[in-house]
Amino acid sequence: MSKKGNEHAVTPQSEDFSAWYNELVVRAELADRGPAKGTMVIRPYGYAIWELLQKELDTRIKATGHQNAYFPLFIPESYLTREADHVEGFAPELAVVTHAGGKKLEEALVVRPTSETIIGEMFSKWISSYRDLPLLINQWANVVRWELRPRLFLRTTEFLWHEVHTAHADEADAMRETMVGLATYVDVATNIAAMPVVSGEKTAGERFAGADKTFSIEGMMRDGRALQAGTSHYLGTSFAKAFDIQYADETGGRTLCHTASWGMSTRMIGGIIMTHGDDKGLVLPPRLAPYQVVIVPLGKAELLETTTAAAQQVAAELRAVGVRVHVDLRVNLSPGFKYNDWEMKGVPVRLEIGGRDLEAGVATMALRISEDGKLAVPLAELVAKIPVVLEDFQEFLLARATAFREEHTTPVDDWEAFVEAVTTGWALVLHCGRPECEDDIKEVTKATPRNVPLGGKAETGTCVRCGQPSAYGQRIIFGRAY
């Protein structure tokens, strides 16, 4: 698409983080707003990130014994009402099909906001004996939740996700599955997205509608706010009761299944943008970068032909060792424009190849973030060096984000310190666990309980807000959230 010189400038993060995000998503060509309210067009560059993330998730989902399947988009309205908490939670967000094929429907159809109900209905047909358990199913799909304050990737009326749904013989096996989901998300967030996360259990007020227990991973964005980037739910027997999911045990007795579900969505892309991005634009972790390396051949006329040929050869060599490379062959654009463009798009490594580089037998390498400036790298060493540079950059991003989160996470014991802490990050506090107290804290500070971190140190005392005895037996995280 055509560009003008100042199109790379976005509002600095420090000035207005929200404006920075909104501008960047569109200018880096990740996504556009769709015509219907709250909908999103995911452009090729954004979709390529999603495909890389999908592949990482899909591999792990299959490796842990889940099989992909596909369930209908349209759910009879009556299904939602079978699980009381579920319908209460989702009713305000539903999109409803009332007419189809030129007629009014006898029963309205809900566009799936999540698929526990319709998958529960099918599970009840498929499961008859203990031999059918556990039943481990995953679906890649679009879902719709009507959003009043939509933001690209973070809260859109329609989003893409995967949703795992499973049925088990007992609570222990369903809880084991719930933790498999959570561990998968910790792995993908940390090792693929370079996004350090805290995994833990949600408080009662923040549970998924219909769940007995909800676990989440929470990442800290560069404005100090939290992003819930994936959730895993132990659903007890609620959906099994609502949809009659029963099995015959070894003695022939009929027993309700325990079910679980977990999901991660295109929201994760918003998390990657806000975990790593800076005033120049995106910064993509190499494992999710559509282009890990961009090569810009320099010069004019005959020289450009020579540098382009050299760039193509380097590209071919790097591709042969599995590096995702793009050679920027656009004409009528200055090198400076191209550098800004790829920096805005977050490409980890840029190689410039000019006449002097070729004379010296090198390429000039610039990392997206570096304190060392540009480096001359002998052409013959690129194939060995670039994969290492990419690995190092991946690790650097994770370490930087982890340090940022630690700097902005404060254990606090009094209310004034709490109010201060949640303006720039997270507060680690003792809390009474009462929903009314959570509501009060949210009212005053906009901060909400993010989760009760797994493996937190045992500690008791009094609630940071109300002074009543603390719950959970440990500190929990409060922060403002997306």
Added chain:
Amino acid sequence: MSKKGNEHAVTPQSEDFSAWYNELVVRAELADRGPAKGTMVIRPYGYAIWELLQKELDTRIKATGHQNAYFPLFIPESYLTREADHVEGFAPELAVVTHAGGKKLEEALVVRPTSETIIGEMFSKWISSYRDLPLLINQWANVVRWELRPRLFLRTTEFLWHEVHTAHADEADAMRETMVGLATYVDVATNIAAMPVVSGEKTAGERFAGADKTFSIEGMMRDGRALQAGTSHYLGTSFAKAFDIQYADETGGRTLCHTASWGMSTRMIGGIIMTHGDDKGLVLPPRLAPYQVVIVPLGKAELLETTTAAAQQVAAELRAVGVRVHVDLRVNLSPGFKYNDWEMKGVPVRLEIGGRDLEAGVATMALRISEDGKLAVPLAELVAKIPVVLEDFQEFLLARATAFREEHTTPVDDWEAFVEAVTTGWALVLHCGRPECEDDIKEVTKATPRNVPLGGKAETGTCVRCGQPSAYGQRIIFGRAY
């Protein structure tokens, strides 16, 4: 899932082809009916076939320069009406969201039946100059078309597909793209699905709503009926006009783009079932078989442990050379039951490993279709032999289906022969090209013009039905169709 002995029996094809199909889809666990009318649940075994087909298509779509993206499910109702033919064609099939977020919407939203309109709207924003062309986009998505007579895979209210949408500077480039789409489908149908197809142009009455030209691939099912398995459209400037898709040419003048689109869906799975299946069940082409080889270890107690260990080792060796293998470890099921089960599921190759096999150092190999019966294959030769057997079986299926189609395709010149020909297959005829005459033929025989085959021999004369001068300059195919 638990099984009983006679669950493998399906109505024979010769007795009732339609019943055979409907029973087989459910019993082979490819798909189930969803709760809302005409919707489909694609079960893991069916979805695995779809994933293999997706991968083949996606690779080819990307290799020809297209980029994946994602556009919204919901399209403002007014968009559809901007292209008169398009809305006329799709209006009767639309599902409409009238309420969302607890309120009636100001403008109703259509659930996409196809995405020309919403993608056209975005193309008009993204395209400004000739440098932006061609713009080559692909989407993997679900679409909804309300069906009055739904059948699993063949006609479902919601189906999964890919849809390529492209914009070009002129007709020649858009037509070139249209033929890239068609060639991709011929390649995938023939070389991956082992489904011989005739590619050609649709007659005016059978065009996609809004297209200038529509091309299709048509396969012949084993009941002699045609299945349109993929279509590619040259859309002229209709959608460019409706959505203002213009570009500045090199002199700065504003010019309308020419657009094209092509799509292939989960319907293709129905085509595979009906091209290769027989009275025992599915027959899957190896390139789309989730399990290319199933190994059944035989014996009881200690012997079973030994044969299972041997089966696992063979499986590991075959996986190492890229063969998709499953070892059937189910207990309490007889060997005969397992053989019938995998035959019904269309697995190309079954290996049985029993005590005598191990003593002789062999596995007993049975092909899903073979005149040679079972063969003893030395264990040490399996890794070399199985890939060849699979390739041969793939070729055999294509040759068999091609021969079947040729036997059931008849050039006819008089009406009585036409009526006879379309009861068991296709008629190759001269036709006047008048829509009224097409309608008349359909009324009397249920046969419709499938397409005007590319590369057909030049021939003129009079219409097989009405005696008026023939159109197209060649014979065209008529047949009953799904």
